[in-house]
Each structure stands twice: as C-alpha cells, then as structure tokens.
Amino acid sequence: MRTGLDSAFEHAHRMIGTTTRRNLGTLRAAESVAFARASAERDPRFLDPGRDDFQVHPMYLPSILRGPDGADSEEYRPDGMFADEVPGTAGLDVRLLAGGQNIEFCSAPPLGEPIEVTRTVCGVDRKGSDGREFLLITVSKTYRVTESVTLAIVTERFIVR
Template sequence: MDDDNTMPELAAVRDQWVGVEFDWTTFEMSAENMVAWAKACGETDPRFIDPSHHDFQAHPGFTTHCMSGRVFPKEFPQIGGGFGIDGGKRVEVHAPIRSGDTLTATTTIADIFEKTGRSGTMIFIVQRMEFRNEAKDLVSTVDWKMIKKAE
C-alpha cells in the first residue's frame, strides 16, 4: 500500500505475486482418513471405501481438506474489502493417492483477477496447492478461490 488510504493497483499486485510460492508442508495419507472422507462424500465405490480393495486410493476430492494454515504470503498486500469468502475449489487428479503415501504440498498464488456482476466488482485470488508423492510425482492439484469485494 502506498499509504493508509490507498489500495495497490490490482495489475501491479498480480504482476508481483502470481507464481510466487509461499508455503510448503507434508501430509500423511491414512486409510482411516481416506475412507472417512469418501463415506462423508456419499461415495460407494469400493476403490475409495474398502482398504482391502486391490485399487484402494483416495477419493478424487480428498486433497481439498489438506490445508497448511497459511492463507497468503507474509508480505501480501491488503486488496479488496473484508476477509473474503470461499469461492469454490477445482481439483485435478494426476495419479492415485495411496494409503501410506507422504504428500508434499507447495502453495502458490495462481491468479488474481476481478469480475463485475450484480453485486458490483469482486476480486478473485486463486491459490494453487500441488501435491507430490515420495517419488515426486504430481498426484493432485487444488485451486482455491477467495472472493473479496472490491473497495
């Protein structure tokens, strides 16, 4: 911010922050948690709810619950008004996630843009979390959208 009353230009924030990695963490995949998630989603396919199934794996949406705790990079500027709301998630599955896997997740700012609609202009901040297994294979990508009212 230039001073206490001025918001940074969105284009400048986008240029500076899109592509910046800002968080790294690991997650242990357990059959118990994988089954609980799948059942909570109403899943009935044995691949997702039966650990003895020959192709047992995590439900495609499983990584959406894996959060690291950091929402933005430390020096990320305040843009838009308020705290923001969850604008949904997009999940891309690249390979099966197996019980016993340790996933390493890297978080980046994937996009920052604005849209104008019935509620006025809204700012969208997209965070991308990429999950890799021990072999460094990309297994899942999750994009989270935060929506904030433009001021």
C-alpha cells in the same frame, strides 16, 4: 480512503509468482475413509481399506489444507478459514468466499507416502463496480509425493469482498 480490499489487492499483487511449500504428512486410510463417508461415497473401493483394490478417494487429496496434526488456533481467521489460505488477506477485515476450482488428477494418491503441496499465486483481478467491487485471487496448487510424482494440480479462485 484506503479500504481492506485495497490492501488485499496490493498484498496479493506483490505475491504474484510467489510459491510456498507445505508438508501434509502421509495419507492414512482412516482419514480417507472418513472423507469418503462424509461425501456420501458408496463405492466400496473407497470405503474398505481391507480390499485389495482400496483407493484413496481422489477428492480427499485437494481437501487437505494442513497436515494430520491440523493447525494451531492462531492460524485461523475469525471466520474460521486459515489466515494464509487466501494470499494477501491475512490480518485484513475482508470477507472470503470460494470462487471455483479446477482439478487435474495425475496419479492415484498413495497411502503411507509423504505428501507435499506447493502453492503459487497466479493473479489478482478487480471485479465489479459501483461500490460492489471485489477481488478474484487465483492460486495454483500442485500435490506431489514429496519431490517426485505429481498427484494433482488444482487451480483455485477466491472472492474477496
């Protein structure tokens, strides 16, 4: 009997090597400061855009999944995640969990510059046994100032049950 996990594996496997691109808009100080506050940041460089040494919080960049306008309601799964965030799972009755993240920071994120992210599906592996099987899907995201400076490279793993 074919399961949602089988379908997710097949869909994700077909997507290996596929790269998508998304425009995230421009980084704005207000959103970066709100992120820093929500993260309990205390360093004033990340909290006061009036400072000469103000910086976008480095973790803000990989937290952006959509541009400043967010998403339309049909872009969400019933569990609240974006339907396309975990490759191969859109429309399937599976549970999704974060499975880890590695981040390589390359350049400081600039305010007011258009940012884009490219995402490449790197792999999908079956894990577990005895009815406790799950998938581990790996994707790589590269955040750039549109078509030029690389800001961060993020490798994410997602658990699909």
